Amino acid sequence: VRTGVWLVGARGSVAVSSLVGALAVRASLAEPVGCVTELPALRSPAVPGLSDLTFGGHDVAVLRLVKKAEALAAGGVLPPPIVGLVAAELAEVESALRPAPTGRTQAEAAHRTIADLTEFRHDHRLDEVVVVNVSSTEPAAVAHGAHADLAALQAALETTETVLPASSLYAYAAFSAGCGYVEFTPSTGPRLPALAQLAEQAGVTYAGCDGKTGETLLKSVLAPMFAMRNLRVQSWSGINLLGGGDGANLVQPGSNAAKVASKQRLLQEVLGYQPEGNTRIDYVPDIGDLKTAWDLVTFSGFLGTRMRLEFTWHGCDSALAAPLVLDLARLTAAAHAAGARGPIPELGFFFKDPLGPGPHALADQWTRLCDLVAGWGAADALGA
C-alpha cells in the first residue's frame, strides 16, 4: 500500500524529526526505537512499512528542511551525523512541500489545500493519504453555529468570516480530498459535528487528539496502579516546564487552558473521582526541547496512612512525538484500507484526549490497539 503522509507544520521540530527518523531507519542508519508499530505485537502485513511512505506537507515557515534539521542537531534533538547522511533525501521531500494555502474566504483556502492533496496523491500514485497536524497548538476555538451542521458550515465558509480554526479547516480539506486525518495537537481539528458528517459522507477515517508523550503517558500507567491497588489518590499536582516552540505558544492563556484540561480528564476517568490539584505549564526558554515535568501525588492507604509519590520526567518532546507521528499515519492508512470509517477509538493509546469512547489506562489501550491490528492480520490471512 503506497501511503502518503501530509504534514501540516512540515517545517516544525516534530515533523522534521519524523522525516529525518523515517529516512534514517529506511536507510538502516538507525533502529526504529520509539516506533510502536515496529514491535512484534503490532507487526502486520496490513500496516504499510516505513519504505511505503511518501512525505509532503504545508507550512507557513520557509526555513529549509535541512537547515531545520541542522538546528535540531545543534540543539541535541537529532544526531548530527545522521542529519548529514539523509540530506539528499530531505531535499527530495523539500520538493513535495507547499506553502500553507490562504484565500479570500476559508472555502478558497480549503480548495487550494484540496488541490495540493490531490496533486500529491496523483503525482506519487498513492493508495492512501493521511494528513497529520503537527503545527503549533491553537488557542481554544470560538464556537460558531455552523459547526453543528455540514451544509451550514459549507455556506459559512464561503463568507469572509473566520468560521473554522486552522486545524479544523485542514480536517475539512483532508476529508473533502478523501484523506485520513490525525490531530496530533490539542487543537480542535476534526472534533466538530459538521466534520463528523463530512467524514462519514467521504468515507474517511480520523484519529486524535493530542499526542501523549510525557506527563500524561506516566499518568496513564500510574493512575491505574493506584486504582488496581485500591489506594486513594488525594491530590495530583504538577508543573511542566517547556522551552521549545510549543512552550512559547502555550504561555498564551487560551492554549494553556486547553492543554491543561486534557491533562486532568484522565484522572477522573481512571480513578472514578477527581483528586485535588492542578497541572501548570510554564515557558522557560533555556530548557529548550528537553521538557521537564514534576508531579506530586499524595495518596492514602489502609486506615488512612498518608504516602507520597514524586516523579520528574526529562523528555525530549520531538523525539517522543516523531515516531508516533509515523505510527499514526501508518495505522490510520491501514485502518482505512481495512474498511474503517469515521473516528478510530482503538488509537486512544497514542493520545492525551482520545476521540470516542475507550479506556484511559495505557495497558487497556494497548490491548485494544493489538486487537485492532490482529483483526487486520486475520482478514489478510483469510484473503490470501
Next chain:
Amino acid sequence: VRTGVWLVGARGSVAVSSLVGALAVRASLAEPVGCVTELPALRSPAVPGLSDLTFGGHDVAVLRLVKKAEALAAGGVLPPPIVGLVAAELAEVESALRPAPTGRTQAEAAHRTIADLTEFRHDHRLDEVVVVNVSSTEPAAVAHGAHADLAALQAALETTETVLPASSLYAYAAFSAGCGYVEFTPSTGPRLPALAQLAEQAGVTYAGCDGKTGETLLKSVLAPMFAMRNLRVQSWSGINLLGGGDGANLVQPGSNAAKVASKQRLLQEVLGYQPEGNTRIDYVPDIGDLKTAWDLVTFSGFLGTRMRLEFTWHGCDSALAAPLVLDLARLTAAAHAAGARGPIPELGFFFKDPLGPGPHALADQWTRLCDLVAGWGAADALGA
C-alpha cells in the same frame, strides 16, 4: 466459608496492621482502602468476606498485640483512635496466638506447629486455614540434598541438623496440616521441590513470594510503559532507605542480596533485556516505617535521544502490605475451595517474585487475577 488466617510473625508490624485494619473495617470504623478484593472487579461470593476471617498465629516475640498496635500508632503507622476502639477484639486474637514452636529436631518443631494449626481449625470450626508468613526476611537459604525429594526431606528432618530455613519448615507444617500457605517475604518458604511434592500429596494451594508494595510495584507499571512505547531503557538504578525492623534485618548481606535479586528480575522479564544499574538497600533507623525509594531511569528514544525519569516513593510498608495479607488469605482460601491445588500463579499481581509462569506487567497480572475470580463466580452461578 469460615476461614482461618494463621500469621507467622503475628506480633510484627505487618501482622498487627492487618489485624487492626481487619477489625476496624469489620466494625465499620474504616473503609477497606488498599484491599484489592474489595474492588468491584474482584467482588465475588466465592471470596470469604472480612467477617468470615478468624485470626491466630505464632511469634517468637512476646509484646502484646495492643501494645504493639499502640507503638505503631505512636509512630504514625496506625491512627491512635482506631487502636483504642479495637482493643477488645485485639485481646481476643491475642488468646489465639501461640509461642513459635521449637523442638530437638525440625520434625518435632513441625509436629508442634501442625498441632497448633489443627487445634486452631478445630476450635474455630474453620473450613479453610491459610498460613501467611509475615516474619522477618531470612538470609539466603543453604542448599541441602534433601530439598529435592520429600522422602529424603522427611528423613533429614528427624536428625538434629537444620535442614530447612524457618519459612520452609512452616510451609512443610502448613501443607502437612492441610492448610494453604502464602509466602509474603522474600524467604524460601515453599520454593523447594520436596515441598511441591508435599503440597500435591496434601491437595493444598500456596502463593508467593515477597509482597510487592513499593519500588517493584512502580517498576511493574513503568517498565511495561517503556516496552509498549518501544523506548530503550539504558539503565535503571535505585536506592531504598528503610528504617523499620525489616531494614535492620536487611543490612545483613545475605538477606539484602536475596531481596535485591528479586527486584532486578522483573526488568529482564518485561523488557526482554537487562538494563544497567543496581538497586541498593540501606538501613536508616530515623526514617522509621516510612520507606523512601529513589530510582533513576535513563532511556533513549527515536534516533538515540537521551531522556530520564526519576521517582521518589515515600510509602509506609506496613500500611501497604497489611491489606494485601488479608487479600491473599482470602483469595488463597477461595482458590482452594474452588478446587485449586499447588501454586496459584494467578496471584502474581501481589508479588515481587511470583511463583510459576506468568506476566510481570501489573496490568497483565491484574487481568489474570480478574479472570481467576470471575471463573469462581461463574462456577458459583452454575451451582446455584
Next chain:
Amino acid sequence: VRTGVWLVGARGSVAVSSLVGALAVRASLAEPVGCVTELPALRSPAVPGLSDLTFGGHDVAVLRLVKKAEALAAGGVLPPPIVGLVAAELAEVESALRPAPTGRTQAEAAHRTIADLTEFRHDHRLDEVVVVNVSSTEPAAVAHGAHADLAALQAALETTETVLPASSLYAYAAFSAGCGYVEFTPSTGPRLPALAQLAEQAGVTYAGCDGKTGETLLKSVLAPMFAMRNLRVQSWSGINLLGGGDGANLVQPGSNAAKVASKQRLLQEVLGYQPEGNTRIDYVPDIGDLKTAWDLVTFSGFLGTRMRLEFTWHGCDSALAAPLVLDLARLTAAAHAAGARGPIPELGFFFKDPLGPGPHALADQWTRLCDLVAGWGAADALGA
C-alpha cells in the same frame, strides 16, 4: 528585661505553635530546636530569655488556644503529649488575648489597639513590648497619598476611609504605643514613609518582612554557591504546594503576586542578573501544613556545559516559623534596649524581603546577625 510579645493573629497556627513551644521549652519539656537565639554564637545576656517573655495578642478568630493546639496536634504539627502538658499555661495566655479592635474610623481602631498594648505593658510591668504580625497575608495594598507623610496620615485616619491595610494600622498603633514591631508576613506593615517618620518620633525599632522558612531559605544558600563558583544560573523555576490556611489565602491573586515577587528578588541581588523562570504557588488542601516546594535550576559551567539541580522541600511552615517568631521578638526587644531605633537591617537573616540595605546570602546575613549580638555583649561587658 521583662519582655512582652503581642501576637497579631494570636489564634493562628504559627502563633499557637510559638506559644506551645515557648511554654514547653520553658518547662524543659522540649529542646529549643529551631531557635536561632539559643545557638552558642548568639547567646548573650543582652537577649531576653524565653522565661522573660510574657504573651498577649489580638485575633478576629475566637477558637480557644487549647482547642487550636489540639487541632494542630491532630494534624501532626505539634506533639499531642506536650499540648496536654502546657494546657494550663496556655489558658493563662488565653486571658491576655483580646478581640481584634475595630472602630468607626481607623484612628478609633488604632486607639483601641494602643489601649490594649498599654494595658498589657502596665499589667505585666514589661520593660519592652514587641508586636509581631503573624496573621494571614493581605492582598497587595492600594497606594494612598497619605502614606507618604505622617501628618497627612493622621488626618486621613480620622475619616471613614480605609487608608491603611490592617498590618500597617497595627504598625501605626504599635509605634504610637512605644512598642517594637515585627512584620512576619509579606503584608505591607511598617513599609510606608509615614510610618518610618512615626517610628523615628517614637524612638522604636522594627523588623521585616516575610519570615524565610522554606524555598527562599534554600535559595539564600544555593544561589550564593553558584555565585561563588562562578557558575551561570540560566533558569530557576519552582512550584510551592500549600495546604494550610496560608495556602487558601494565597490563591487570591493579589496575595500570590506579592509573595512571588519577594521570592524572585533574591536571585537578582545575589547573582547580579535575573535568570529565567517563575515561582508558582498552588493551594492543595490535602497537603495540610506540610508544604512541598520543588525547584529546578538549570546552569552552565566551563565552556557552556549544561547541568541541573532539582530539590524538593517538605517543610512544616508552622514548625519552621514558630521559633523564629520567638527569636525576632527577643532580638527586637534587645536591639531597642541596646539603643537601636528605626529598622534593624541586621535581622535580614530571618526574612525573605529584608528591610533596609544588606546582603541576601544567608551566610553573610548570619555574620551580620552575629556581629549585632556581639556588639551588645561588648556593651554589656563594658557596663558591668
Next chain:
Amino acid sequence: VRTGVWLVGARGSVAVSSLVGALAVRASLAEPVGCVTELPALRSPAVPGLSDLTFGGHDVAVLRLVKKAEALAAGGVLPPPIVGLVAAELAEVESALRPAPTGRTQAEAAHRTIADLTEFRHDHRLDEVVVVNVSSTEPAAVAHGAHADLAALQAALETTETVLPASSLYAYAAFSAGCGYVEFTPSTGPRLPALAQLAEQAGVTYAGCDGKTGETLLKSVLAPMFAMRNLRVQSWSGINLLGGGDGANLVQPGSNAAKVASKQRLLQEVLGYQPEGNTRIDYVPDIGDLKTAWDLVTFSGFLGTRMRLEFTWHGCDSALAAPLVLDLARLTAAAHAAGARGPIPELGFFFKDPLGPGPHALADQWTRLCDLVAGWGAADALGA
C-alpha cells in the same frame, strides 16, 4: 609571573577539559565561566593570568590530546566547534607531554620525574611550576613505616619495594624539584609526614585533597543552613551514579571507601554531630560523564516536627573540575610567590577533604580565600 602547570593524568577527561578551556578562554572563544579566580572578589595582580600559564604533563595513556578532546566533544562534555578551533594550540601542548616515568626502584622513577619537571621549567623559563594530580583515584594506600620520616623514606625508595602510592611519589618528585603540588583526587598525595618534612626543606607549597565538584559542594552550603537555623539533621543519605572513567575506578572497593569517607566527614565538622546515613557510589556506564547524585535529608524542627529535603544534582564532573584545576594552579603559584610554604589551608574552598585546619562551610571557606588573595593585593600595592 610565568607559571608552569604540570598535569599528572594529562590525557584524562579533567586535564583535557582544563586545557581546551584555558586555550579557548585565552583566545576569547569562551568566557571563563566556572573559574573562581576570574570573579571580581578574587581578581588580583598577584595571581597569574590564564595567558601566563604553560602546560605540560605525564600520562600512562597515549591517546593524542586532540583525539581525546574530540571524544569529549562527542560525549557532550566539550563543544565541538571550540575543539576544532584550539586544535593547533593543543598540538603544541602535546609536544610538552611526557610518558609517565617508571624505574627499577621508586627512587629511579622519581628522579626521572624530577628531570622532566626541571627540563619543563628550564625550557619554558618558568618562574613557578605547579604539579596537579588529576589522574584516577587510587585504592586506599597501605601504611608503611617509612612514611613517617623523610630520611627513612629516601632510603626505602632505593629498594625495589613499592613504598609510596603513585600520587605520593609524584608529590615527592614535585617537592624535590621545587614545584608546588595540588592533590585534586582523593588519593594520598602529599598527606604523609615525610612529605611534609620534604616540602618544608624544599620551601614549596601544596594544596588538597579531592576537588569539591558535586554532592559535597551542596553539602557545604546546606549543612551550614541547617546549623545556622538550629534545625536537627537526623539523617543524610545519598547515592552517586557515575558513568565516566572515575566511576569505573571507584567500583573497586578500596577507592570507593576512600571517597565515601571524605564525603561524610563534612557533616560532623559543620553540624557538630554525625547524622545517620551513608553515601553510596555506583558505576552506571550509560550515564557517561553526567554524574547524578541524589540525597535525602531528614531533619526535625521545633517540638520535633519531622521534615525532609531531597535533591538531585546532574553535574558534569569534568566541566566542574576543569576550571578549578586552573584556579588551583594559579593560586598555588601565587601563594608560593607571595612567600607561602607548606600546606595552604586557605584553599579549603576547593576541596572535599581540605588539608590543615579550617572551616567546612563554603561561605566561611570563601571568606578565607578572599582574605588570602586580598593579602597579596595589599603586598603588591605596597611594593608598587
